[in-house]
Amino acid sequence: MSSSGKGPGDSTLLAASGDSDSIKVFVRVRPLTQGTGLTTDGDQSLCLNVSSPNTIRLLSKPEPRTFTYDHVADMDTSQDSVFNSVARNIVESCMNGYNGTIFAYGQTGSGKTFTMLGPSELDNFTDELRGVIPRSFEYLFFLIGREVERSGKSKSFLCKCSFIEIYNEQIYDLLDSASASLFLRENIKKGVFVEGAVEKFVNSAAEAYQVLSMGWRNRRVASTSMNRESSRSHAVFTMTLESKESRNEVVNIRRSQLNLVDLAGSERQKDTHTEGSRLKEASSINRSLMCLGQVIMALVDVSNGKSRHICYRDSKLTFLLKDSLGGNAKTYIIANVHPGSKCFGETLSTLQFAQRAKLIKNKAVINEDTQGNVKQLQAEVKKLKEQLAQALTSSGGDSAPGGPQPLMGTRSKAFSRSRWTGWATLEHPVEGVELVQCSVAGMKTTLRRAVRQNHFEADL
Numbered sequence: 429m430s431s432s433g434k435g436p437g438d439s440t441l442l443a444a445s446g447d448s449d450s451i452k453v454f455v456r457v458r459p460l461t462q463g464t465g466l467t468t469d470g471d472q473s474l475c476l477n478v479s480s481p482n483t484i485r486l487l488s489k490p491e492p493r494t495f496t497y498d499h500v501a502d503m504d505t506s507q508d509s510v511f512n513s514v515a516r517n518i519v520e521s522c523m524n525g526y527n528g529t530i531f532a533y534g535q536t537g538s539g540k541t542f543t544m545l546g547p548s549e550l551d552n553f554t555d556e557l558r559g560v561i562p563r564s565f566e567y568l569f570f571l572i573g574r575e576v577e578r579s580g581k582s583k584s585f586l587c588k589c590s591f592i593e594i595y596n597e598q599i600y601d602l603l604d605s606a607s608a609s610l611f612l613r614e615n616i617k618k619g620v621f622v623e624g625a626v627e628k629f630v631n632s633a634a635e636a637y638q639v640l641s642m643g644w645r646n647r648r649v650a651s652t653s654m655n656r657e658s659s660r661s662h663a664v665f666t667m668t669l670e671s672k673e674s675r676n677e678v679v680n681i682r683r684s685q686l687n688l689v690d691l692a693g694s695e696r697q698k699d700t701h702t703e704g705s706r707l708k709e710a711s712s713i714n715r716s717l718m719c720l721g722q723v724i725m726a727l728v729d730v731s732n733g734k735s736r737h738i739c740y741r742d743s744k745l746t747f748l749l750k751d752s753l754g755g756n757a758k759t760y761i762i763a764n765v766h767p768g769s770k771c772f773g774e775t776l777s778t779l780q781f782a783q784r785a786k787l788i789k790n791k792a793v794i795n796e797d798t799q800g801n802v803k804q805l806q807a808e809v810k811k812l813k814e815q816l817a818q819a820l821t822s823s824g825g826d827s828a829p830g831g832p833q834p835l836m837g838t839r840s841k842a843f844s845r846s847r848w849t850g851w852a853t854l855e856h857p858v859e860g861v862e863l864v865q866c867s868v869a870g871m872k873t874t875l876r877r878a879v880r881q882n883h884f885e886a887d888l
């Protein structure tokens with residue numbers, strides 16, 4: 429997944445921003461028997477109950493176990509309410525230049541596709557039961573329209589989407605069913621991306637629905653004993669958003685990606701009784717979900733201060749989601765669970781997965797770049813410096829405990845790999861702020877943050 433437009437000096441920005449977002453987790457309990465999901469064989473007994481809007485009680489023996497998440501949604505939760513809790517903030521962040529990822533995780537038949545897309549029989553996206561993906565399009569284009577209007581048209585947006593699936597550890601383009609399998613590449617500018625994937629420009633939610641429907645028709649689903657329309661691949665819909673704002677001949681560009689992921693579900697062979705190609709699919713799905721679990725465990729260790737190698741490259745899924753797991757993105761995981769007693773084992777493992785994932789810290793930054801001539805950019809930097817000086821004066825020059833901290837260190841490797849739009853060197857303009865040679869855009873972003881925060885949390 430691309431981390432495009434990592435701003436100049438991104439490593440510095442990470443440190444200076446203090447933006448350390450934990451992955452957020454939303455647990456959704458599906459209804460016991462609705463739809464054609466997991467058969468309960470008439471068994472109506474439950475293995476869990478939702479004890480508060482963020483706790484779930486698993487009826488384990490000898491003692492029930494309570495798990496806490498950012499949000500827990502009971503069986504009767506509407507699609508609209510799921511969207512509001514999970515996706516609204518992520519879409520708004522994307523509008524501000526942050527990458528965002530939402531992915532649905534859980535056992536087969538637990539409601540991942542229902543949550544992300546809607547019921548399988550849905551053939552348009554006006555239905556009340558439409559899921560997170562179509563609702564995200566609507567909200568995104570609503571926000572775009574509002575921003576363009578507010579800015580008096582000085583701001584413009586460009587949206588393009590791609591849609592791929594990972595099937596048996598191969599990547600296929602859902603927008604071009606004739607294409608052969610594709611490869612993942614990683615480069616400094618774009619991060620991890622699928623080489624050669626079709627990208628369609630869209631100007632409205634309706635156009636985005638069309639791209640979604642077209643890809644969805646190409647996705648591999650099959651009937652299994654656990655789910656009549658079981659997803660046999662991981663599907664990743666990516667919306668790339670670019671905004672340009674011109675002010676006094678300085679153009680500010682922000683780029684972000686919104687990744688909407690419907691994973692294939694884990695399944696136990698003893699429950700599904702699969703064989704032949706279904707069995708091959710299932711083992712490939714289980715293997716990649718296992719790699720996802722291992723990456724998450726390693727990231728949790730890293731969050732606890734341990735030094736660990738993160739094996740992103742062990743599966744296509746984890747490599748593609750690299751930035752969403754511990755990297756430059758705001759990530760929300762929807763953990764779907766089935767409440768039936770028969771599903772106790774899978775539900776427990778989903779809840780444990782989700783609990784670990786919550787501990788991972790991502791480092792989301794605004795992906796921003798500035799164009800203009802050096803003089804104009806320097807004038808803007810000067811203005812920001814003045815604002816910063818003012819902010820410091822009004823706060824009595826307070827800084828972080830332990831005295832002033834430098835906001836920028838020496839020119840880092842990240843600087844040289846970014847797209848340069850201009851250079852500037854600042855002396856030590858304000859007490860507590862040390863700026864060395866860096867890109868004007870990087871400097872601007874740092875100064876802007878410092879102005880906003882009015883204190884320094886940099887840990888260099």
Ligand SMILES: Nc1ncnc2c1ncn2[C@@H]1O[C@H](COP(=O)(O)OP(=O)(O)OP(=O)(O)O)[C@@H](O)[C@H]1O
Nearest residue numbers: 463464465536537538539540541542655658659693
């Ligand atoms: N919250 C819900 N309300 C009503 N129906 C639901 C809900 N969740 C799931 N269903 C129904 O249950 C069935 C299985 O759901 P779905 O296909 O979304 O599962 P899944 O997790 O995507 O499974 P798989 O991993 O096999 O693809 C579908 O018929 C779906 O419409």
Ligand SMILES: [Mg+2]
Nearest residue numbers: 540541658659
């Ligand atoms: Mg599915």
